[in-house]
Amino acid sequence: MYKYLLCTRYLRTRYIALTCIISVTLGVATMIVVNSVMSGFSSQMKERIRGILADVVLETGSADGEKDPERIMARIQAVAGDHIEAMSPTVEVYAMLSFRSFGDYITKPVTIIGIEPESKAKMGTLTEHLFNYMPQRDDEGNSIGPPRFAAAVPASFELLPEDQAYRTDQKEGEMRFRAHSRMMNELESTPENTDAINPGDLFSDTEVIADAEGNLPFEEEEPADLTSPLRGRVYVGSELVTYKYIDQVTGNLKTMPMVRKGDDVQLSTVGAGRPPKALHFDATVVDYFKCGMSEYDNSLIFCNLDFLQEQRGMIDEAGTRSVTSVQIKLKDSADSALVVDLLRQEFEPGRFAVHTWEQKQGPLLAAVEVESAILNVLLFLIIAVAGFGILAIFFMIVVEKTRDIGILKSLGASSSGVMSIFLAYGFGLGIVGAGAGVGLGLIIVWQINWIEEQISWITGKEVFDERIYYFPEIPTNIEPWMVFWVAVGAISIAVLSSILPARRASRLHPVASLRYE
């Protein structure tokens, strides 16, 4: 009884113990904040990867693909239908993307993924990553308007009216230029005359003017109507077609699109036949795609599946189409290992490979795990430092309380009783410190974006730059078990570090401690 009374009394009256409590509190709060933010980052990242990759992917061994996706999907359905929410056939193929920017051709390696927007939309988060579904932003990334589409609008490869207007404008200019240069070729007239005759016809497109020596960028034979979008439509990864620069005047980071929605890009890839033959086609950009994983934003191009199949010769005489992979969304993503097993039994291993999205992104996820584990070890050292603080301060308190310990022993308190006073003291201190730390940590996590704004405002520098981290605000994810274990760890460190002082207190000789005032 006296143990509890004394240790609560000591806890309330020894202000020096407050420093221990504060150090435990800060350690616990830091661990909770860092873990929540890291877990927020990694769960957001996983969600993004999963949004692109789907829970389980069935891939064919060769780039030629396998015939008849309906039959493959029916087989999947038959084996693991209970777990499956949606499936989407896709064609994935490596390619080169070429487009013209300021008169130069830029070429980048890409992966083209042919999708059906309707079935792909069921897989998850495709529309979240399309610009038309995001708030409109200016070139500095500031929000200037609501999304053009509500999230509920199904994804499609149609060009928006505004973008169509841009395209019409561009293409009409181009056609005028062609007509004009043809006319000039026919008349062989001087440039001075051209200016005199047709000043208004010089459209604003600097790219074409820079190139305007009669070498037309596109093929000479003239399509009937350039203004309507091409049959090939793509969502292009935003990092592929933009570049970022620092504005010399304002110092702000600006994003400059090199290809606009409505422009055409050229894609070069290989066909499905044997041996594979190179092939080229043009496609109209209908939207940008940005998921925040630079790996994807820098390499993915989503194309309409039927067009890609047609271009690659993946439709045979009978009209049967081929696909290279089937993306599968599960009702419960925790079942992915089970579904993978079921599918591996069903499909011939040589021709098909089955992966979960985690397996496909294994190294990245493992790196994140390792990083998180190391960070946790480092942060736990903070609490360990707090533990040494407790150790030192408790030794002081034991010295200070030497007389009280002697008194208690003269009143019949046992050594273990005296020891347990200090152990309970450490435990109480740990509980109070960890409790306050959990509270503080949760408040910080809850208000982290507000705090970030305040710090940005005070320092005048953006702490959490969306263009670097890809998140509009700091993602957090509080895992109750993490909070629990951090608190338990802090409490046990407090108890452990009070063991030595408590042992010393219990071994004090009552006479030695009572003799002098």
Next chain:
Amino acid sequence: METAEIIKMPQRHIAAIAVEKAYRKGDHKIPVLHGVNIDVDRGEFVSIVGQSGSGKSTLLHLLGLLDAPSVGEIHLDGQRIDDLSAKSRDELRNRVFGFIFQFYHLLPELSVMENVLAPLMIRYTLLGYVRRKRELQNHARDLLERVGLSHRLTHRPSELSGGEMQRAAIARALIGKPEVLLADEPTGNLDASTGGEIMDLLRTLNEQENLTIVMVTHDNAIAEQAGRTVRLREGRLEKLADAA
């Protein structure tokens, strides 16, 4: 009457038999007691006098099991107690002995009431204490009233005068209903009149409750108020002086 006298024959209550005590200081052995024999009968009030450093406090600590003798034995009711297990010795200190110190030794964080209750808090488990709480608190209140501190129950020791602190310490020593009261210079820090009051209180306890009291003092005037005086000089019993 004669038979009654015989039945009331004083029985030996607590005794030190040929105890020696030496402290170690580095390589040096500092002897404090050199073979001291002392018998205290039940209900007796014995004072041990001696100069500072004569070993009288050490003797008291040995009697109260706060310390173990280097050589010799401590007996309670004829049974050796100094070689008992730590647990039994703690138990004896809690139930059989009551201590009063020169510097009162109250716990500064606790109120007077809590200080007085401390031995009972040590004796009972949390559950046992809570169950008896009302009864024990009434007991403590009675005792504090008896020592004249009923108006100071919730005060901290630092708010009390020396005499009041010593009364609180006496109440604390008595709450466990001890058989032996061991007082180490109980009046050493008090002025003459307050010290006199404390001595009156001790004598009353001795007479009314038949409490065995062993008191250590360096003040002959105080010592003479006890039933018997034992003088210690340089660790040896000098003489037995029967005051009465």
